[in-house]
Amino acid sequence: MRTECGECHFCKDMKKFGGPGRMKQSCLLRQCTAPVLPHTAVCFACGEAGKEDTVESEEEKFSLSLMECTICNEIIHPSCLKMGKSEGIINDEIPNCWECPKCHKEGKTSKDQGDGLGKRRMDNGEVSRWKLTDDPPPSKKKSLSLDDTTRQDGAKRKKEKDLPQESASKKKASRAEQSTAVFSFFSFLISWT
DNA sequence: ACGAACGTCAGT
């Protein structure tokens, strides 16, 4: 809720402070201390969303909420984990965040990430990233189709000033735009080597 | 491994 400092790296990028506005990050003084899961998050086991608001007992709210593990990054309803005894370690600083019982069963104590990627904020004050997209736990590799449909969100590269070539769905680049794209492509080839 | 870039989400 703090006001933007106007002087940090990200503020200086903002158009409102005269920057190009490409980074699109919040002011360093305004970083969220309690990030929540996206609304699109679903349970790794049952594929459904969180249902904490369908019940009023605090105990049931927990078992029907979605919890994300800081170690394996799986998001799951605690109630969808049918494990005998083991309890997870709940991080009360960050909503819907824990170290799941599965991970704590094996040696996976805190600082070994199953896949390296996907970090969040550790208990100290240092920032990290976290990921919520699944990754098949220990075996398969996720096909990673290079082509299309399974596009994660996120970003590809653009360039520096914007290459306006788009496929057939939306704008249908004008021929002038196409030729600039071709020109840019040749410029790129020339600058190679 | 780090940081810039950017698509996309979420709120208005």
Added chain:
DNA sequence: ACTGACGTTCGT
């Protein structure tokens, strides 16, 4: 539609 900003990808 517009805005802020998150999470992923890519260049280095």
